[in-house]
Amino acid sequence: MLVMELNDLQAQRAAKLEQLRAAGLDPYPPRCRRSHTIGQVLAAFDELAAGEAVVTLAGRIIGARRVMGKIAFAHIEDGTGEIQLWLSRADLGDEWFERFRDQIDTFDIVQATGTLRRTKTGERSLFVREMAVLAKAINPPPEKWAGLQDVEERHRQRYLDLIVNRERRDIFRARAQVMSTMRRVLDDRGFLEVETPVLQPIYGGAAARPFVTYHNALGQNLYLRIATELYLKRLIVGGFPGVYEIGKNFRNEGVDRSHNPEFTMMECYQAYADYHAMMTLVEEMLGEICLAVHGTTTISYQGRELDLRPPWPRIAMADAIVERTGIDITRHTDLDSLHAAIADRGLRVDRKTSWAKQVDELFSEFVQPHLFQPTFIIDYPVAMSPLAKRIPGRPDFTERFEAFIAGMEIGNAFTELNDPFDQEERFREQLRAFAAGDEEAHQMDEDFINALRYGMPPTGGLGIGIDRLVMVLTDQASIREVILFPHLRERLEGRG
Structure with a gap:
């Protein structure tokens, strides 16, 4: 079995994965128990918040995680929307708060249960009571993760392109x-x-x-x-x-x-x-x-x-060509005559081996670019x-x-x-x-x-x-x- 080598950042994340397993947790469980999509929650946020509804969301952690003493913040998104997670040691408990701080990273996919409230700045947030890991990401975000810029890499790793360039x-x-x-x-x-x-x-x-x-x-x-x-x-x-x-x-x-x-x-x-x-x-x-x-x-x-x-x-092809080149293809109906007309006009165009291909080349070079x-x-x-x-x-x-x-x-x-x-x-x-x-x-x-x-x-x-x-x-x-x-x-x- 081929085992890919891990760089230092991947190895650090793999070590955290083993710590989760050592604690009896499955970092890749077979299912989650999501009650709403993030999009559904955002669409009915004030109603759900007023009723103090308990919801369970799932999604990928995006952006930087912030841990500030006994409070932490992160954003998750699930393809339908994005929402802030508001985590406190008091609500989440010491074990999971420290797990979030030490073993969970940006790009990990998590499940979070709690109630909905707006923060003092008005940001819609899930105040988390329970948490679970759904998929531990071994690959970290790219260095400039907010926008994967290398075009070839974006095409080769379309999955990463879709994550970071939503x-x-x-x-x-x-x-x-x-x-x-x-x-x-x-x-x-x-x-x-x-x-x-x-x-x-x-x-x-x-x-x-x-x-x-x-x-x-x-x-x-x-x-x-x-x-x-x-x-x-x-x-x-x-x-x-x-x-x-x-x-x-x-x-x-x-x-x-x-x-x-x-x-x-x-x-x-x-x-x-x-x-x-x-x-x-x-x-x-x-x-x-x-x-x-x-x-x-x-x-x-x-x-x-x-x-x-x-x-x-609606423009006839012959009319379009004569307008742009001065060559009337209805008069120059064989390859030699058409080549001579092109030479007379001093047009820079690839020489083709058939009359039809030469007409197509004239059209492609001198007409098509103007058809905006x-x-x-x-x-x-x-x-x-x-x-x-x-x-x-x-x-x-x-x-x-x-x-x-x-x-x-x-x-x-x-x-x-x-x-x-x-x-x-x-x-x-x-x-x-x-x-x-x-x-x-x-x-x-x-x-x-x-x-x-x-x-x-x-x-x-x-x-x-x-x-x-x-x-x-x-x-x-x-x-x-x-x-x-x-x-x-x-x-x-x-x-x-």
């Missing part, structure tokens, strides 16, 4: 509210929540590199899904009028302020709808979510005001949208939009391609791109084409990135702040 908990409460409100909006509109495979024999539904695993019993490679799209559309073929899924997707890509290889998406599909209906759904859904979290649709993000009220501007207020960029080229339906009369462009807020893509949606022959040809174009070196090109999914051959009604589809949406709604600059356990590089040898 405002972080509000981020994840808001995240839960985002998802619960999103579910309510979709449920109220008749969508059915479903679950589709995480392990897939063919990855699809997005342009991304997958994570690969191996199924021993079946003797085949499987892929962690990069999207739920193709399975959800099979359900529309099967007759459901609307479906959605909120779950994890996995993409074998880099990590930055808005990307994590494991992330949470909501995808929904509605039969007999199109991308205009999906735009309306996004405006209404995000407005309701913002109201649920903040009570208003006007919020602040990184010092700038955001207004999520509908309607949002909620905006729909619509009508994407077919080459960038292998699963979207063509615009009638404009065969080179599709009924696709992406929703942007604060310079980040929040959502992606189409009028879904339901022509099995067109879909097969686009898959083949993607295979040719893959053979030419595009590792993110879409794979051929013959079963999905077979499903389309049974007939899929006109359908609108939408995906929303939960993590980025929570970033906006909680004013966080990094996606790592809204994921409880983000992916981090392995520690270098010798760094602890």
